[in-house]
Amino acid sequence: MTEEKKKGWFQRLTQGLSRTSQNLTESVTQVFQQKESLDDAALEELEDLLVESDLGPQIAATIAGKMAQQKFNSAKDSNAVRAALAEALADELVGHEGTFEPLAGPRPYVVLFVGVNGSGKTTTLGKIAAKLVKSGAKVLIVAGDTFRAAAVEQLKVWAERAGADFMGRKTGADAAGLAYDSFIRAKAEGYDVVLIDTAGRLQNKQALMDELLKVVRVIKKVDPEAPHETLLVLDATVGRNALSQEQIFGRQAFVSGLVMTKLDGTARGGILIPIAKASDAPIKLIGVGEDIEDLHDFKARDFARSMVGLEPLGDKHDG
């Protein structure tokens, strides 16, 4: 990434997370305003504020504990408070950072997108397709949510916009059959990446999981190593509901990476931390807007600093 592009992205990230950071830092710096160090009551207040920021009780207690060990020179030191908070948040996240590198793997590289309707699956898939095509890759988009005509249409628009090829079937067609055929076609026609959308809602959760597992099974018939990546897309604005979605999909659908979307315009960006800690899969990508440029690799330290309204630390951390 060029310096300018990097700067642009960080600005978008910090801007996108501004409601989260306002929510988090204003209250936390206030706790430290009158005092150099925290007494028990202030520590409890800090913990409550962190819980309100969607961090959950355990993480809130850990972070409040770390903050309580610090000394700050009252109100003048709000940047130091922020920096310490960013460090404490980053400590929680660094072990949960993953990379999404479809062009570094086998060809064709098969990526499955799972998640409930409205989480941002289609948009995320479209953004990834656009970036891959731009970098010269041959990309096939597959409309695996065969239950909703609108979902197929939306994906087709993204495929056209991205310059990727598109494969879909009529409403109600067998999604697993489509996934299988698309993989065979991608192998025969030399595609680099196959991006497969899946249904986000069926008559019940079990039916949805059965459907996903069937898609995975038939893909494995073509190549046992595939799908090479199964990305679970989660909407940050739904707060703790995203946590339960992770639990449902993560336990059953062989999720290999998480994507957190809609981190812009929400005060609930803090939810990313309990999700990261609860999940066996790392966070790979984050979305802070609807444009192609608004999807990015997840970098724990940069994210933690943006969460408190600070710029990233520089090359050492922005990878």
Ligand SMILES: Nc1nc2c(ncn2[C@@H]2O[C@H](COP(=O)(O)OP(=O)(O)OP(=O)(O)O)[C@@H](O)[C@H]2O)c(=O)[nH]1
């Ligand atoms: N602000 C913001 N909006 C987003 C982001 N990602 C997706 N969206 C919007 O969220 C809405 C839902 O996204 P979709 O991509 O359609 O979600 P989906 O999971 O495919 O849902 P269905 O199409 O209903 O299956 C759309 O209006 C997107 O433009 C993001 O990072 N930030």
